[in-house]
Amino acid sequence: MSRRRAHIAMVGIPAVSHVLPGLGVIRELVARGHRVTYANDPVVSDLIAVTGAEPVPCSSVLPVADNNWPDDPVAAMDLFLDNAVGALPQLRAAYDHDPADLYLYDIGAYAARALAERQGRPVLQLSPTFVGWKGYEQDVAAHLWQLPGADAHRAKFARWLIDSGASTTDVGAFSGHPARALALIPRAMQPHVERVDTDAVTFVGPCLGPRGDEDSWTRPADAENVLLISLGSAYTRRPEFYRQCLAAFGELPGWHVVLQIGKYTDARELGNIPPDVEVRSWVPQRTILEQADAFVTHAGMGGCGEGLLAGVPMIAVPQGAEQFMNADRLVELGVARRIDTADATAEALRSALFALVTDAEVARRSARLRAATRAEGGTARAADLVEQMLS
Numbered sequence: 001m002s003r004r005r006a007h008i009a010m011v012g013i014p015a016v017s018h019v020l021p022g023l024g025v026i027r028e029l030v031a032r033g034h035r036v037t038y039a040n041d042p043v044v045s046d047l048i049a050v051t052g053a054e055p056v057p058c059s060s061v062l063p064v065a066d067n068n069w070p071d072d073p074v075a076a077m078d079l080f081l082d083n084a085v086g087a088l089p090q091l092r093a094a095y096d097h098d099p100a101d102l103y104l105y106d107i108g109a110y111a112a113r114a115l116a117e118r119q120g121r122p123v124l125q126l127s128p129t130f131v132g133w134k135g136y137e138q139d140v141a142a143h144l145w146q147l148p149g150a151d152a153h154r155a156k157f158a159r160w161l162i163d164s165g166a167s168t169t170d171v172g173a174f175s176g177h178p179a180r181a182l183a184l185i186p187r188a189m190q191p192h193v194e195r196v197d198t199d200a201v202t203f204v205g206p207c208l209g210p211r212g213d214e215d216s217w218t219r220p221a222d223a224e225n226v227l228l229i230s231l232g233s234a235y236t237r238r239p240e241f242y243r244q245c246l247a248a249f250g251e252l253p254g255w256h257v258v259l260q261i262g263k264y265t266d267a268r269e270l271g272n273i274p275p276d277v278e279v280r281s282w283v284p285q286r287t288i289l290e291q292a293d294a295f296v297t298h299a300g301m302g303g304c305g306e307g308l309l310a311g312v313p314m315i316a317v318p319q320g321a322e323q324f325m326n327a328d329r330l331v332e333l334g335v336a337r338r339i340d341t342a343d344a345t346a347e348a349l350r351s352a353l354f355a356l357v358t359d360a361e362v363a364r365r366s367a368r369l370r371a372a373t374r375a376e377g378g379t380a381r382a383a384d385l386v387e388q389m390l391s
Contacts, residue, residue: 006390007035009100010053010126011091011112013083014041014064016233017300018106019048021128021184024209024379025104027051029386037100039091039112050212058090062108067234067264069320074149081157084110088164091115102389110175111164118165122389125178126382129301129322130185132176133195180389182382185301186308186373189329202385205376206305208286215284219291223256227353228288229296232303235319236262238341239269245296247346249353250274258288286310294357296349299327299338308335311370313356313363317344334365 010026012019019040030036030052038048039056043065048055061083063069070076088111095115103123105112116123133139144150157171168174180200187193187203219226229245231238242261249257250273257277261267267279285303289295289310297303299316304326307314314336316327330336337352356362377384 004390005033005035006101007037007098008102008104008386008390009056009095009112010036010038010104011058011087011109011115012038012040012044012106013062013080013108014044014060015062015108016044016047016064017302018108018128019044021207021302021305022104022106022126023047023051024207025126025182025184025382025386026053027209028379028383032383032387037094039087039094051209056094058087058094061086067237072147072149073144074147074153077144077153078149078156080108080110081153081160083108084114085160087111088114095119102386104386113168113174113178114161114164114166117167123179124386124389125181127178127181127183127201128185130190130325131178131181131183131196131201133190133192134197135192135195136176137172139192182385184382185305186369187376188308188333188369188372189301189304189326191325191329203376204382204385205373205378206302206309207379207382208309209379211284211287215287217258217284217287217291220256224254225256225293225357226288226291227255227257227294227296228260228283228285228292229257230260230283230285230303231262231298231317231319232300233262235298236260237264238319239265241317241341241344242270244344244346245349246270246272246274246277248349250277252276252350258283258292260285294353299323299330301326304330305373308366308369308373311366313359313366315339315349315352315356317341333369335362335369 008029036053037056038053039058041060042057045055091111099119103112103116104126107127113123154171161169183201183203184207186205259279260283263281273279286306289306292312295307295312296315298319314330316330316336316338318324318327327338331338339348
């Protein structure tokens, strides 16, 4: 395999759940000697800085600062399209005079594919979630295109594709079917995996980077069992849910609980915190999961992947977007129970935990999936595949 030094450009969006899954790959490519530039909003520059990639500021209109996403799916699609419309001139200013040998892009960063096609350069999608499958349009997208405002959105998208100079001008093909993609998720989490075009998509599993000092966590010596509770980075304004968790798991004999509440909830809203519960705004999730015995998760794809990689049973409490599908998939795999937020009483949560950790079949399935996820190759395999595109 060629290891010639190449210019690789990554283009992302400033949602933490979209940035984190690919950082290990970016860091590995930099370590292999490539010049890697990373275009994204400066709001996530601290996350990207640890990779060693050269930052390329590209301001975004996505509402990641206040997490104020519209409930209407068409309005959300319009936001991503407006983001691409605004990003493309910024990307052209950075890359028309300094084109990359290969463009990598997040599923929401449409402008990168348009730029690569305009320049006639190879392009590779890094997907932090599941990808489209043969028949996806009929199974899922057809419903979206029938919603009010969808026709106007599609017409606007089509006009932008023509104006952008992209060679792919069909909206469905451009947004739903990348020419080449690496899915940074366990293959087990992909819906209809048997219908995915494996000539275009390769599943490499979670792509993790080396740990830093901030990723350390030590399991208490007297903890017989450890439970991690985390709703990720976006859907964390859930004080009532956290109070139910404290009622369910606080002072549970033999258990130590780590509760991540994010930046939108104040710990003082939770009332009395039992001594065997540590409450933090952020936790080194991967490190804790490797020492944990169970995981309460919102079923974001990052959390699902790390949970499978650690081989821990999960209680899935989905909060939005594709998390409901992810939660159902974990249940189908036999390693989780799904409890919707409205039903997440202390009694229901505690009952689910005991049912999971005492079930020998759940333990066997978790171990099998852990081995299968690790075998997918992760960061090193993803970087190898990127270099294959360069050669």
